[in-house]
Amino acid sequence: MAYISNDVINEIRNKTDIVDVVSKYVNLTKKGKNYIGVCPFHDDHSPSMSVSPEKQIFTCFSCGATGNVFTFVADFEKISFVEAVRLLGEKVGVSTQGNSFAVEKKDDYFEIYELANKFYQNSLFTSLGKNAIEYLEGRNIDKETIKKFGIGLSIQKVSLTDYLVNKKYSVDKLNEVGLTNDNGNDIFINRIMFPIYDLSGNPVAFSGRIYNTKDTSKYVNTKETDKFKKGKILYNYHIAKEHLKKNDTIIIMEGQMDVIRASTIGINNCIATMGTALTKDHRNILKNMANNIILCFDGDAAGEKATISAIELLEDTGINIKVVRLPNGMDPDEYIIKEGKESFLYQIESASNLIDYKMELLKKNKDFGNIKDISSYINSVISELVNEKDDIVIELNLKKIATSFNVNYDTLLDKYNDLKKKNKTVTKEVKPRKVYDKYGQAENNLIYYMLKDSKVINMVEKRVGYFPTKNIRQLSNEIIYYFHKYGIISVADFISYISDKEELLRTLKDILAMNIKEEFQIEEIEDYIFVINEYHKEVKINDLNKKLREEKDPLKQAKLSEEIMKIRGVKK
Ligand SMILES: [Zn+2]
Structure with missing residues (x-):
């Protein structure tokens, strides 16, 4: 498995702002200290996702998706955590190479396309590009537009493949990324080149248009590659x-x-x-x-x-x-x-509203001299109106049909109401929350506040013997270990740190999505610790009570009772 040291991961995360990155994918609006937006990880209709610039994490309080900037990019782009670290590392100029005992080779894709893009752009402005410039200007594409869209030119006499091979890229690699054909020659020859960028603005493909001949197809696009999928760009x-x-x-x-x-x-x-x-x-x-x-x-x-x-x-x-x-x-x-x-x-x-457009569309191939066609038209319009949310739009349209076809408005309204009842959409189920008993709640709160304040880490380390739940116990041990190693605690970096421990990460995500209040008093922490320690007493007492019930010997019975009372803290 690929490996990048935590120091490098943390450095990249420190140089990256989660608000900047998330807002490349999601529209964010500032709300108080945080930013909110529509969650991309569930079928969200209202903004349920919150991004905290302070904590550098995101959380969806509806589906529970949460994490730091790397897990966001990994989940959104459907790539691994390590790939997300690389991707963001490239953006802020922190190399993840040399750092990597990875078996997988470094991916030169973006570098190659960056070079190819510049190469084609330069070619356009050489003497060999004169005709192409004339062609573009003839189509009212001026120099400013050419620059803005990075338009370039591929020329037969100047080989992109040779240029890139000189830059030490193999012909096989150039073939793999879609710039060189199986014979080792350029794919694009004598075409005006339009770079195609991915969502983050990296060139990942080209669309080449002919301009001086008529014998080949008008546009040739780069073949689909792992970075260029038309359906995703x-x-x-x-x-x-x-x-x-x-x-x-x-x-x-x-x-x-x-x-x-x-x-x-x-x-x-x-x-x-x-x-x-x-x-x-x-x-x-x-x-x-x-x-x-x-x-x-x-x-x-x-x-x-x-x-x-x-x-x-x-x-x-x-x-x-x-x-x-x-x-x-x-x-x-x-x-x-x-x-x-x-x-x-x-x-x-x-531009037409959706419902107006649909009503126009439904008129197609209908003969309004024919009663059957009229009735079928009205019925299909009503079916469409059932999905409309705006009551005014519904009423206006029903009235419009009533007038145009001389039908009673109430009849149309009844029909609409009937259909609406039948179609009543089932509201989407949101994943039910796990219910925790008081011990579980104390555990979750302690983990949450340990990640917020190192004081809590110290208290837990000194006074909590042992968390009852296995994942919480491990999480707590990892937090303590992390704090001793780095001398500082940050939830965003801790997420990176446990990113390869799937089960722990899931437990942590569950806790982060619980909407636990930010501020806490030391007394509350004391209470949680008390509850956890009580748990162990309870377990012991239950155990002794069981023995007591099974015990026949009165002497031993007395001994067990005494032991129970001792644990309970009751003096004889
Ligand atoms: Zn969500």
């Missing part, structure tokens, strides 16, 4: 995320050119799915990104299909969804070129 996420701080709406488009074009007219809160259907991973990313989404896919039939499936996927996330359908099958790029900025802004501002 949204084009322009890292830039759009920054702009969301001002504007809580994200616009989803299909292609990267749509996003780049929108940026040229000052719309920066756009992301693109790069031609794939939205996935559940996308859904989780979006859920944590913004409260409002505008779907602005291509105006053609395929775009409509994509819109409908995106709605199905996003509908129950609690995100407010609006839809733009561009006319004449145009995509946003074409529309902005042809119709201009003002017209596109108008399309965005007048």
